[in-house]
Amino acid sequence: MSKKFTQGEIEDILKRLEVMHPDAVCELEYNTPFELLVAVILSAQCTDKRVNTVTKKLFALYNTPEQFASLDESTLEPLIFSCGFYRNKAKNIISASRDICEKYGGEVPCDVKTLMTLAGVGKKTANVVYSVAFGGDAIAVDTHVSRLAERIGFCDSRDPLKVEAALNSQIPQDKWSHAHHLLIHHGRYTCHSRMPDCNNCLISEYCRYYNKN
Helix, strand or coil, rough: CCCCCCCHHHHHHHHHHHCCCCCCCCCCCCCCCHHHHHHHCCCCCCHHHHHHHHHHHHHHHCCCCHHCCCHHHHHHHHHHHCCCCCCHHHHHHHHHHHHHHHHHHCCCCCHHHHHCCCCCCHHHHCCCCCCHHHCCCCCCCCCCHHHHHHHHHHHHHCCHHHHHHHHHHHHEEEEEEEHHHHHHHHHCCCCCCCCHHHHHCCCCCHCCCHCCC
């Protein structure tokens, strides 16, 4: 069963994660909310490192909604091929760019609900853009966050909406965005999917997975 952590325990968990990951911020490289949106769409089933390599070249050619809206998929696909699922991603990026130009005056929407009307933008992507680009409070649930939420004991499910609700109900709202980055970094660099590095984890005493195994 999931555990209801006390506020004191939550504060301690976050402080310990901060010690382990003092530079926990978004690792996607971008200069504008639109560039971040494109990068997050490309990051599905792809590493941030790979996305940054691709977008460095891509944004040197095109970096505005107007420019992407005018592209054909056959032009964009080879530029993002190495990110995987390139056909669907190209279609979504171009479609989202056209909606931004036609419906929102060329500006990326700054709220989650409107962001989710764009092609290729689900709750996770919307939360990332809302949180990182616009400073909103949100926990974006990717594979790392869902894995850690279950392992630590916040939630019994890996369903993104259930994980988000469980984390939001326990972590103070003004800590949501920072907690999201802390959990992602912990999943990338310590609590790996196959071989979690429990011996070097500062929150193991709180972790359901560690205490079971």
